[in-house]
Amino acid sequence: MSAVIRTAKGGHGFRHWWAQRITAVALIPLSLWLVAGLLAHGGADRAALKAWLADPVPAILMILTVSAALYHAVLGLEEVVVDYVHGSGARIACLILLRLAGAALFAIGIFAVLRISLGA
Amino acid sequence: MSSANRPLSPHLQIYRWQLTSVLSILHRLTGIFLSLGAVALVWWLFAAAFSDAYFAFVQGLFASLSGKLFLFGWTFSLFYHLANGIRHLLWDVGFGFDLRTTYITGWTVVIAAFALTALAWACTVGL
Numbered sequence: 001m002s003a004v005i006r007t008a009k010g011g012h013g014f015r016h017w018w019a020q021r022i023t024a025v026a027l028i029p030l031s032l033w034l035v036a037g038l039l040a041h042g043g044a045d046r047a048a049l050k051a052w053l054a055d056p057v058p059a060i061l062m063i064l065t066v067s068a069a070l071y072h073a074v075l076g077l078e079e080v081v082v083d084y085v086h087g088s089g090a091r092i093a094c095l096i097l098l099r100l101a102g103a104a105l106f107a108i109g110i111f112a113v114l115r116i117s118l119g120a
Numbered sequence: 121m122s123s124a125n126r127p128l129s130p131h132l133q134i135y136r137w138q139l140t141s142v143l144s145i146l147h148r149l150t151g152i153f154l155s156l157g158a159v160a161l162v163w164w165l166f167a168a169a170f171s172d173a174y175f176a177f178v179q180g181l182f183a184s185l186s187g188k189l190f191l192f193g194w195t196f197s198l199f200y201h202l203a204n205g206i207r208h209l210l211w212d213v214g215f216g217f218d219l220r221t222t223y224i225t226g227w228t229v230v231i232a233a234f235a236l237t238a239l240a241w242a243c244t245v246g247l
Contacts, residue, residue: 021209021212024205024208024209025209027205028205028206032202034161035240039240043183043244046168046172049175062165066161066162066165073155076151076152076155105159105162108166109165109166112168112169116165116169
């Protein structure tokens, strides 16, 4: 329980900060790749998009981008929650919801890329 | 003076805005907006994995005026957050803390964000 209280008080400490930096560094090339990829393939029809993600390299890069972006978003939003949501009950509820929403979106995103890539 | 009534700092009505604080607030706001963008990306991928009709529906939403405004905001937020994020990483390794450098890197971030957004949207003109 003490870990929950520490989390509710904003005491994530070093690991939170470090994971935010690692995902930030990863997202420098990945986000640029995503914009370039969306510019080239984002307006395409479904068949063309499938053909793009059927190639292993874009499929793997898309999985990495979705993963890093969602993890980075959860870490950043946790900071916002810790700064602005007062009262430990509401704060813990928000932090739990954030992690669960992040995990759900991660599962949906990875499943989607695999299904597009491996054929649906 | 009771502690409940004392003036809060920064006092927003008389606060003089500076580039540094505006960029700091903008980093957080664009970060929140980019989180929505990540949800949109997953939704778009899910639509593409689901069916032709549903994908066409979602593509139609992104192609609408409000969809395009969202994508424009997303592009600007991404480039701003990316450039200012690199500025943050440089601070993390100890570079650029003096006031002059802070302003130089700050304006660089602003110019880079606008320039990269313009470049990305210029690329869509031919599509």
